[in-house]
Each structure stands twice: as C-alpha cells, then as structure tokens.
Amino acid sequence: MKTTIGIIGAGAIGQTVSNTILASDLADRLLLASRTLVQAQALTDDLADMRTTTGSATVPSACRPEDTVAAAALVIAIRERFTNDNATDIRMAGAEANARAIRDLGHRLRGYPGTVLIVTNPVDLMTRLFAEASGCTRVYGIGSNLDTARYRLTLSTLMGVPADQVHGHVIGEHGDSAVICASTTTVNGQTVAIPVRDIRETLARRPGLISSGVGRTRSGPAGAVLSTLRLVLGQADGTTELCTEWNGHWLGVPVTFAAGQGKPALPALNPTEADRFTASGHKLDTAYQNLATIH
Known part of the structure; x- marks a missing residue:
C-alpha cells in the first residue's frame, strides 16, 4: 500500500526523523516543509x-506546510528561536515562542483527517494546543515513549539484563513531573525493587548529557517517532506511551494500537504513583492555562 508521510520542521529533529524514515523505507513518499521553502528544498536535496x-524507495519532495495534508501522517518538529536559561523544567522554556508557531500551524491545517505526531517541546502543551487549534482528532505527542525507553535501558544496565526483558512505563509529563510506574515494572517477568529516586535522577540528567556532547538529542526522538508511525499507520500492533487526552487532561499514557486504532489505558498505580500522576496533570493544566492567557 502506498504511504505518504509529511514532516514539518527541517531542524535537528526534523532532519534526523527524515533520515530515519527514508532509511527504513516506511513510506513511498516524504513531504518536507519548514519555515521557508528554501529550507525544505535543501533538506529534500540532501535526502535525494x-x-x-x-537505493531507498522513498521519494522526498519539498512543499509548503499546507500541502502536507496529502500525507497519511504528519510529524511536527518545528522549533522557534529562544534562549533556554531554565535550570529546571528545561522543556518548558520554549513554551511561549513555540506556542505561536504551533497555534498558527494548527489553524493552517485545520480539519486534517490523518494522524499528527507532535515532537515540539514542551510536547504535552504543544500537543493539546495543536489539537484544539486544528480540530484534528488523532493528535499524539512524542515524549513519554522516549522516557520509557530510557527507563528500560537504565534499569537493564543496572540489573545486567537485556532491555527487552524490562517492561514498565513512564507516564505523565514529558518533563520534571514524569511518573515512573515502578510498582508494575517487571524484569525477566518478575517484579523487582526499583531504586526510583536514583533512576529519576539518571533520567533527568540524560538529555542534558547528550545535548552537551552533540548539541541536541536527535536519534532517540527519531526512533520514538518511527516506532509510533508503524503503529498509527497500522503497520504493526502494540503499546507505546504517548501524550493524548485522558479524563480531560493532556499527558503521557500507554496507548494500545490494533490495525492503526489507538486506545489509551493506565497501568495499575500504587497510591504514590497515582498522586504523582494527578499532580502531573494539574501542573500541565496550569501551565496550559497560563499559556492561553499570555497568547
């Protein structure tokens, strides 16, 4: 079946996602848009x-953002220019600057019938903003699945087992109030004691360590996008953690996909995890309302 994927944003993440999709032959056609057509064409030429x-079968082409509506799925990875001086809540720093661009893009793509994956940070706020501005009904944010992958990798290293033997979730905000679901995590099929505080600190440091070495995290987010595209396009079935609406809040929860249709469902949470999840939702709601009053 012919598949077209659109990518809006030709920065570090947009470039890496484009490279990953082209190398995987996930799509027959790749529509590339950015702030200017010159940027989109430059990325197209590089991908060509x-x-x-x-010998990839994927054909890249440059277009305007409005032209990406021909795609079955869109990946939005735009990032406005801003200075990030935050010592905590680092992903929140670009909220005001990125909100303007996301809101404008939502209006320009209003009524788009396909699936939209938001990568722009703070992803939980930008996912909600795009969904409300565009009226699109299949909008997901990429973040909690990357947090979960990092959690599994960290725990697998600590326990000395392969990462595919670790099963667990990180939910809530893709940020400082993320919730590690330690009570339902298993290693080799068995529940184990999880050093939650140490792992939370390790996960908090990891993006900064990557960025300090190579400028920005790229490959992890691109992998999270690729695996999610397979699910939303119906090319695979499975569960991944995505930002979506849950009981009136927009935050990361596990979403199970079958034939391209997703159904969110929370894992069992102990009282501490449930309280943290509730607090994470309230934090994001407050941040979103503050963003709405500013804009």
Whole structure:
C-alpha cells in the first residue's frame, strides 16, 4: 500500500526523523516543509543524495506546510528561536515562542483527517494546543515513549539484563513531573525493587548529557517517532506511551494500537504513583492555562 508521510520542521529533529524514515523505507513518499521553502528544498536535496546512495524507495519532495495534508501522517518538529536559561523544567522554556508557531500551524491545517505526531517541546502543551487549534482528532505527542525507553535501558544496565526483558512505563509529563510506574515494572517477568529516586535522577540528567556532547538529542526522538508511525499507520500492533487526552487532561499514557486504532489505558498505580500522576496533570493544566492567557 502506498504511504505518504509529511514532516514539518527541517531542524535537528526534523532532519534526523527524515533520515530515519527514508532509511527504513516506511513510506513511498516524504513531504518536507519548514519555515521557508528554501529550507525544505535543501533538506529534500540532501535526502535525494541519500536515497541515491542507499537505493531507498522513498521519494522526498519539498512543499509548503499546507500541502502536507496529502500525507497519511504528519510529524511536527518545528522549533522557534529562544534562549533556554531554565535550570529546571528545561522543556518548558520554549513554551511561549513555540506556542505561536504551533497555534498558527494548527489553524493552517485545520480539519486534517490523518494522524499528527507532535515532537515540539514542551510536547504535552504543544500537543493539546495543536489539537484544539486544528480540530484534528488523532493528535499524539512524542515524549513519554522516549522516557520509557530510557527507563528500560537504565534499569537493564543496572540489573545486567537485556532491555527487552524490562517492561514498565513512564507516564505523565514529558518533563520534571514524569511518573515512573515502578510498582508494575517487571524484569525477566518478575517484579523487582526499583531504586526510583536514583533512576529519576539518571533520567533527568540524560538529555542534558547528550545535548552537551552533540548539541541536541536527535536519534532517540527519531526512533520514538518511527516506532509510533508503524503503529498509527497500522503497520504493526502494540503499546507505546504517548501524550493524548485522558479524563480531560493532556499527558503521557500507554496507548494500545490494533490495525492503526489507538486506545489509551493506565497501568495499575500504587497510591504514590497515582498522586504523582494527578499532580502531573494539574501542573500541565496550569501551565496550559497560563499559556492561553499570555497568547
């Protein structure tokens, strides 16, 4: 079946997502848009070189953001210019700057019938903002699935087992109030004692360590996008953690996909985890309302 995927944003994440999709042959066609058509065309030309050297079947082409509505799924990875001086809540720093662009894009793509994956931070706020501005009904935010992957990797290293033997979730905000679901985490099928505080500190440091070394996290988010695209396009079934609406809040929860249709459901939470999840939702609601009053 022919599949077209659109990517809006030709920065570090947009470039890496584009490379990943082209190398995977996930789509037959890749529509690329950015702040300017010049940027989109430059990325298209670079990908055309990659396509020729690798023999990929995916054909990239530059377009305006409005033209991406021809795609079955859109990945939005725009990022406005801003200075991030935050010592905590680092992903919140660009909320005001990115909100303007996300809201404008939502209006321009209003009524788009496909699936939209938001990568722009703070992703929980931007996912809600785009969904409300666009009226699109299948909008998900990429973040909690990356948090979960990092959690599984960290725990697998600590326990000395392969990452695929670790099963657990990180939910709530893609940020400082993320909730580690330690009570339902298993290693080799068995529940184990989880050093939650130490792991939370490790997960909080990891993005900064990557960014300090290579400028910005790229590959992890791109992998999270690729695996999610397979699910939303019906090319695979499974569960992943995504920002979506849950009981009136927008935050990360596990979403199970079958034939491209997603159904969110929370894992069992102990009282501490439930309290943290509730607090995470309230924090994001307050931040969103503050954003609405500013704009």
